[in-house]
Amino acid sequence: xxxxxxxxxxxxxxxxxxxxxxxxxxxxxxxxxxxxxxxxxxxxxxxxxxxxxxxxxxxxxxxxxxxxxxxxxxxxxxxxxxxxxxxxxxxxxxxxxxxxxxxxxxxxxxxxxxxxxxxxxxxxxxxxxxxxxxxxxxxxxxxxxxxxxxxxxxxxxxxxxxxxxxxxxxxxxxxxxxxxxxxxxxxxxxxxxxxxxxxxxxxxxxxxxxxxxxxxxxxxxxxxxxxxx
Amino acid sequence: xxxxxxxxxxxxxxxxxxxxxxxxxxxxxxxxxxxxxxxxxxxxxxxxxxxxxxxxxxxxxxxxxxxxxxxxxxxxxxxxxxxxxxxxxxxxxxxxxxxxxxxxxxxxxx
Numbered sequence: 001x002x003x004x005x006x007x008x009x010x011x012x013x014x015x016x017x018x019x020x021x022x023x024x025x026x027x028x029x030x031x032x033x034x035x036x037x038x039x040x041x042x043x044x045x046x047x048x049x050x051x052x053x054x055x056x057x058x059x060x061x062x063x064x065x066x067x068x069x070x071x072x073x074x075x076x077x078x079x080x081x082x083x084x085x086x087x088x089x090x091x092x093x094x095x096x097x098x099x100x101x102x103x104x105x106x107x108x109x110x111x112x113x114x115x116x117x118x119x120x121x122x123x124x125x126x127x128x129x130x131x132x133x134x135x136x137x138x139x140x141x142x143x144x145x146x147x148x149x150x151x152x153x154x155x156x157x158x159x160x161x162x163x164x165x166x167x168x169x170x171x172x173x174x175x176x177x178x179x180x181x182x183x184x185x186x187x188x189x190x191x192x193x194x195x196x197x198x199x200x201x202x203x204x205x206x207x208x209x210x211x212x213x214x215x216x217x218x219x220x221x222x223x224x225x226x227x228x229x
Numbered sequence: 230x231x232x233x234x235x236x237x238x239x240x241x242x243x244x245x246x247x248x249x250x251x252x253x254x255x256x257x258x259x260x261x262x263x264x265x266x267x268x269x270x271x272x273x274x275x276x277x278x279x280x281x282x283x284x285x286x287x288x289x290x291x292x293x294x295x296x297x298x299x300x301x302x303x304x305x306x307x308x309x310x311x312x313x314x315x316x317x318x319x320x321x322x323x324x325x326x327x328x329x330x331x332x333x334x335x336x337x338x339x
Contacts, residue, residue, distance in 0.1 A: 040336070060336040070329040074336050081337065174329050225322050 002085040004033040004105070007040060007075030008057075009068055010092040014046040016205055020094045021055040027098025031105070033085075038078055039092065040071040069178030073171040080166050087166050091157040093205060100198040104160040107194040114165040114191035115182070117151060118158030118198035128200065138216060142180060146223055149183040151195065158198050165191050177219045238280050245277040272309075 006024065010017060021037060028035040039052035043065030052059045060074055072089055079087040086108055090096050100118060107113040120128055121136065128136070136155055143154040159182065161169070168189040173181045186193050234242070252269045255261035261269070279286050279302060286298030295301050 062332045062336055064328075064332060066329045066332050070333065073329070074333045077333060078337060172326065174325055222322075225318055 001032070001034050003082060004028075004031065004035045004086045004088065005075070005079040005082060005084040006035060006037050006101075007072065007079065007087060007089045008038065008052075008092040009040045009042060009071035009075065009089070010044065010048050010052070011042045011065060011068075011071075012044045012046045012048060013092045014044070014048050014051055016094045017048055017051045017092055018055060020092055021052065021057060024090070024098045025055070027101060031101065033105075036082075036084075038075055040075045042066060042068075042071040067175035067178075069171055069176070069181065070174040072178055073174075076161070076166060076169060076171070079161075083163070084166060085163050087161045089157060089159045094203060095201050096158050097199045097201060100158065100196075103196045103198065104158060107196065108160050108162045111162075112192070113194035114162050115186050115193050116160035117153060117156050117193065117195045118160075119151075119153035119156060119195040120198060120200045121152040122195055122197035123199060124197075127202065129202070135216075139180065139219075142216070142220065142223075143183050146180065147184040147187050149187050149193070151183060151193075153195070154183065155179045156198070165189075173222060175219075175222065176215060177222045180219070180223060234281075238283075241280045242277060245273050245280060248273045249277070 006028070008020070008024075013020075017039070021039075024037060028037075037055070037057040039048070039057045039059050041049040041052065041059055041061045043062045049059050049061055058078075060078060062071065062074065075089065076087060086105065088101060088104060090101075096118070104116045104118050107116050121133075136153060139154045140151055144150050156179070165186075168191070169182070169185045171178055171181055171185070185191075249270055252261065252266060252273065256263070256266040283298060286301050288298075290296065290298045290301045293301060295304065
């Protein structure tokens, strides 16, 4: 049976992680794959690692906090090492719905795409708050400007990869700018990209997380550095 | 000959000589690569020439279409500072990346 590695980058998510993992475990039961839950504990100072371990997830611990990009890089490095046939990145703050995993996997199963982005904007029922929508659009333009790839949701944390993508993607950025860097890697390795609509569950908790509008300048600066390194 | 110099030339000149001596020491103890040594010693020696013979900066100013020699020095210094801050940022990014690689290796080892 083919193997799927589900990567959850987590920084101090003890408040919600047990619930997220329980929903995920129930959601992945129906998948025709052997699935491994991998929590990348990015230097959390709370009980994140303990909760993940108790839930039966593989826990990869960063001894010090290195950022979202670094955590995703570690998760993908693990998937490469396994070797996994597919990998999915999934937010650990509870904003993604495990029922959408099948949707993200579908283009990979059918060999139509190497990378699938779960897009919040493609979902017509999506109730994305106005400021988030503007922020997202600004980052989509930024992604097109820097990397020449058009997308409807450059900040989505719900992504799927097949073996080819797992093997070729090599992330250099360490923080939030990684979401845009994925598109640079997709372009560089000529990976086939497809987007599917996904549902987002907005809670006060998940609203506190993620890329805030003020981050755009810091992200532009770090993307420029990445290009010139 | 030292009596012919202005106090500002003496202070700046002494500082630049000190800087050149530090660069030489860093090359000797192996903490500075040859290309970096050439860059830094060249820069300080050029500045020293400008301090000792300020009229030469006016010559450069004339060639570049800038009014005063001192303006050339200020413009060049600002440009150089921007470049050095940029280089420092790149160096920091590379260090962060190396640190992440190390943290990742430890995470995957367990």
